[in-house]
Amino acid sequence: MSDTHANTVAFVRETQIPQSPPPATERGIVKWLRENMFSSVLNSILSLLSIFFIFMLIKDLGPWFWNSTWNAENLAECRELNSGACFAVINERWPQFFFGFYPAEERWRPVLAFLLLFPALAPVLFDKAPRALLVVTLLFPFVAYWLIWGGSIAFPLAVLLGFVLAFVIWKALAKTQPTIALIVSVLVLVLYQLVVGGAGLVENILMGILGNPEDGPALLAFEEVESRNIGGFLLTLILGITSISLALPIGILLALGRQSDLIIIKYICVGFIEFIRGVPLITLLFVANVLLAYFLPPGTTFDLILRVVIMVTAFAAAYLAEVVRGGLAALPRGQYEAADSLGLDYWQAMQLIILPQALKISIPGIVNVFIGLFKDTVLVSIISMYDPLGIVQPILADSDWNGILWELYGFVALFFFIFCYAMSQYSRYLEQKLRTDHR
Amino acid sequence: MSMAEAQSNVPGISDEVAISITGMNKWYGDFHVLRDIDLTVQRGERIVICGPSGSGKSTLIRCINALEEHQKGEIVVDGTLLSSDLKNIDKIRSEVGMCFQHFNLFPHLTILENCTLAPIWVRKMPKKEAEEIAMHYLEKVKIPDQANKYPGQLSGGQQQRVAIARSLCMRPRIMLFDEPTSALDPEMIKEVLDTMVSLAEDGMTMLCVTHEMGFARQVANRVIFMDAGQIVEQNEPEEFFNNPKSDRTQLFLSQILGH
Amino acid sequence: MSMAEAQSNVPGISDEVAISITGMNKWYGDFHVLRDIDLTVQRGERIVICGPSGSGKSTLIRCINALEEHQKGEIVVDGTLLSSDLKNIDKIRSEVGMCFQHFNLFPHLTILENCTLAPIWVRKMPKKEAEEIAMHYLEKVKIPDQANKYPGQLSGGQQQRVAIARSLCMRPRIMLFDEPTSALDPEMIKEVLDTMVSLAEDGMTMLCVTHEMGFARQVANRVIFMDAGQIVEQNEPEEFFNNPKSDRTQLFLSQILGH
């Protein structure tokens, strides 16, 4: 047999055997095909079936795409020109798909807001982005509001002031009394915005300086655009982005509440989460659309977009809470104990130790909730808002485009696919990155 | 109290009481984990606790740090009574450092950040100063060059040494160790034990749950044997290992030292 | 042939060859894990394989069981050449039992079901008979009373013993162990080692990857030291531990036995 060691009582290798390259197994397309498509009878059948399926798809849909028309006045003209799809309708109506009925000459404003979104998101999405961009992130909501809805800058400024005020108070108190600081600053914020009318007061003062756009030319004021006129993908993005950014903190708080030892707080959170998760979003939109007016003091009507945002946020927050709870539960108990034994208090432990890790773990889940939320915004078409799906209605009603369907739905589907797919790919990238991180 | 007296003659051990536990009892639900524990630890004393699994060693250690609450009896740490007052708990925790079996480093922070976290947020130390202290202790545990790596990039032994340094950065007067080497590969145990020995030489008050009998012989002033939630026997190491009094201890020692 | 001769004099070791590996090489992608492995194991021989982490010990063991395929060289187990022929693989697997570091018990089946699964579905044994055999081996590993519990309810040591019993139920002629004790607490290691010793006494052919040097001294006929994918040294245990020939082995032994 093996003389190498059979001849010696004790085998001792004196020299290293060098690394050698792997045996040259045959390579190339044939091998790949055999391994990946025709490795067994069943697999071969499946492969052939799949190829047939793809062939049928191309045979049916291909001509429709190749013979499409991009320029025509109406459907009849389209049909005359070519046998395939009539994308002329997209060509004519794209502004409505993107902006709803936003005034044509003001469209640069939402576009600008959209562009600003990227620097604002950068520090959140990529940890390599310069930290200074965080300022843009924090200011973005106010600027975007001002750009999209227009009017004087006084209003967003006044609201911003409230947040600054609350933040300063929180900062001052947080060192000594983190819990109280949080409560007080939220209270200050609420009081400022709602009860005392601080925002209105400041707004009026600022208007006094800048001038009221309703009375005449004013500084830093745009033409106002009504929520009703905002539609299309712009509406989707507004609803999606606002709700996502509001839902995340609320969801985290709900998750912490649900994990809390404080029974009452725990059950309040559980009740809220289970209730929201138990009913379809559409019924919540009914509530936004129909019932909210009943539950508010007489005479308070507020913007439909705002109402929808509240409901969608509540919906997403409940789902997020469950996802984050999963992340919290996945953390080893030792992390909590180590934090405790170092003398960190509850909020410090959460902020410094627990949440950064729990959120990382739950990123895939969080992104899934975001994708779901983003998709769910089309439900507002049911309560007759002109989101991308809703905007199809007036086009269908137009005698020029009567009878067109696939092109419109296809366009909307494509838009959602691009956005949602991008989001899910981003979450995959994050997952990948976090898995290899620090190793 | 003859034993305490005897110890106070040993150099490095003062008369001051670091921890005093009297009549302490603890239940998990209906399960009586710790029964009538009485224990006095002098400043500078180094105590090794051993005993079979489930005997309540970890629980005892964790009660001292208020990680678990006890239901009866008194624990006084460095003159502070452990009560439900948050201030007292905070005070005790910042005087008592703790090392866990599984290190429990914070994986999302670098080694340096792990060490400076508590000084900055609890002691409200400037970052610069906290980092200097951290580097000092990292040098002490012999891994200053790893300061900017993440825990996941270190070996188990290195991680445990970081955990020790992290506790030291709070400049505790008492250190608790809960089986600090039992999750380590044989090759790494030695590194950690060496670190602990050097701590002991500096005169730190230490309570250590461990089954490393070599370590116990080398540095402990006293070995405590626990079983079924009670302190069964305590003695100086030599006596303990060579002349265990109780049958239970003998049985245990024969198993541990057996293979 | 001196060693084989020498060994054949030891009671329980026959001249029959149980495993013979010649010129075996294995790559993971471009990474050359095992290089020119030559190894002959006599029936009844008990071999301990040791070596630093990543040296390819597990891979070697797994190749014998066809859990990994090798790219060059020959492995003959009990007269059957290990090829990609499914029948040969089946034959070899039913003659070779394997125990993993993490036991890999089936958590959804009771202990008894774990043990009877393979006899029933592979050997097509009546349930009654399979259960009898299972109980026999469970008694051998001293846990017959746990038969109706689930793996999750047992301690690690008990789980590993079940894993051994599960393999034995297929009445293998060769047993492979891949670090069977390294995931266990110190007190449980002994239980498992005892079981393995008693197996060895029954004359089972065993290949065991382990760092338990006490075990190696006690039961092994031969100790093999691997490094970087090759067999660096092999010898009888006494010689191996007391007079390691290669520098690499000396270094390794000094670390392992150091503390």
Place this chain on the structure above:
Amino acid sequence: MTAVTDHSQGDEGFRLSQLLYDTRYRSVTIQIIALLALIAGLGWLLNNAVSNLAAAGQDFNFGFLGSVAGYDINQRLIEYDSQMTHGRATLVGLLNTLLVAVLGCITCTVIGVIMGVLRLSPNWIVRQLSAVYVEAFRNVPVLLWIVLIMGVMIKVPPQPRAFRGDNPDATMSLWDSVAITNRGIYIPRPTYEAGSALVVGVFLASIVAIFAFRWFAKKRQEETGQILPVFWVGLGLFFVPAILTQLVMGSPIGLEYPELAGFNFSGGIHLRNSLIALWIALSLYTGAFVAENVRAGILSVSKGQTEAAASLGIRPNRIMNLVVLPQALRVIIPPMISNYLNLTKNSSLALAIGYMDLTGTLGNITRNQTGREMESVLLLMAIYLSLSLSISAVGNWYNNSVKLKER
């Protein structure tokens, strides 16, 4: 947070600061504040609602459920006409919701399991196709799929009158038994004539026989170790006896075929477009999520399990059945339940295509015709909530019963 509750220290007397610093009181303080805030908030909302209702001169009662509905519902599983009450209409809607939910849950499971397994297939092209399916459906809103499929249902199949005439443009499929039209699909309805009881009886008996055979096979295996081909025998038992009886008895169970009559087909069972579109869309959409869960579940069973089984000499397909699937199921089931929940809730989007489910009846027509917004929406939410809670209760019960035993 943990701390000591040693009441021997109570004699120090109570200080106000203890409300904040003493772990014993601190939690109580926080909870009471939270409770007060909650009560205040709810009270405020309720107060507003009461005063708003009063101002609008409306009251809050569910009496409208007893009044005549006046509208017709095309798909009804129970007796209903326009002279019955709104309550009855609500019930019809609820049953329609349940119908589409149950159908959807079944098909989405089938689709999802197949697709999930195919995603792990060694076959490259199959893997890619199933990935495309999953991504396409997960990343486009379900509402869009619903209206899109509804559009297909309306536009692609032939109109009923295309079947008319001597040389019709369209013909019925499956030997003139199924008519696929753009008003829905008409399938034959079984009719029961004399002797049919026997056929049904034989069929039921053969189902019993299947179970009996399985039991027998298991026993046989336990006793002798012999493994019988349970699946094939079962399959044969399922079809053969009943079909034989049917033939021998001279086909007592007949089929009523749909035929063109007047404007539409009549006879047979009419599956309406709205039902089909909703069913297909929900199944495909949810199926994509199920596929991901199935994949994750199978991947979650550690490689060690497969290896351990392999090293015992068990063959790959048996490893799947005996070791991997039983464990994967435990991982798959919890997300599966939430998928079923989502499907049920998404069925409310029926509104968009006029499927008369609960939202379509109570939430839409009844709400509009009676003007009882508050009552209908609250009732609607309550019904959905109890549906969801019961689904998750059943799910949790099942989940607990298969949970792995731990120490």
Place this chain on the structure above:
Amino acid sequence: QTLAEVQDRGSLRCGVTTGLVGFAAPDANGEWEGFDVAVCRAVAAAVLGDGSAVEFIPTTGSTRFTALASGEIDMLARNTTWTFSRDVDLEFEFTGINYYDGQGFMVREDLGVTSATELDGATVCIQTGTTTELNLADYFRANGMSYEPVPIETNAEAQQQYLANACDVYTTDASGLAATRAAFEDAAAHIVLPEIISKEPLGPLVRHGDHAWGDVVRWSLNALIAAEELGITSANLEEMAAGTDNPEINRLLGTEGSLGEMLGLSADWAKNAIAVGGNYGEVFDANIGPDTAIGLSRGLNAQWTDGGLLYSPPFR
């Protein structure tokens, strides 16, 4: 108080349909136009002096009342039938009738149906949440016929389904049928059956209890009707406003009396209202009249003097 709100806000929120050509639909630029839209504009002009100060809020059959009740819109001008229960039970106030309508049926000509009584077994597209839905059920029941309802949410969807022949019949108000038919490529291939199975008086409505606001809407509509009766057109409006010898014209246009003041509006309120799109006849002709694609004849909607039902109470 709605009046004050509208004046404060500087714009009128008017609920309209989501899209029914001729009555209310946005064009490619998002400008709303149509017969109902004209009513909104007239009211806006009367109140604010600016016919373009309107926010149009599209509503479906099922969201319209909610929108009005919740105060989201100030008035609803969306071919809504005036019924007892809507007036009394739902607590709305109908402020007049701008179109006398009735429910009809539209079918394809090649179906060979000439009367609604031949519709037994037909598939009928019907908008949910409307009175037509109830009428339909009653009609078929009364005539002992069966039918298959295909419920849909909006007119546009109905159009899709009907054109694809997913339903044999589309039923809604005759005016709506005409408007829908007008949007078809081959309008001639579809006929509206002669039966009108219900009375559908359509008119704008407001919330109950706000009488001042109700009056404004009511009399703005009446102003348009009276203007036609009195011969005021957009062409001769300025001339008439300068003063005529007909005192009613003078009172209407604010040159005499103080009707505007009584309403809480400016004196030239009616003049503004009429100026937007002309009198009722002009609005009718421009949006749905015989010369438009919709091609409705005046029929019942002629002035009482021409044998129709339009009859504005006197401005006095």
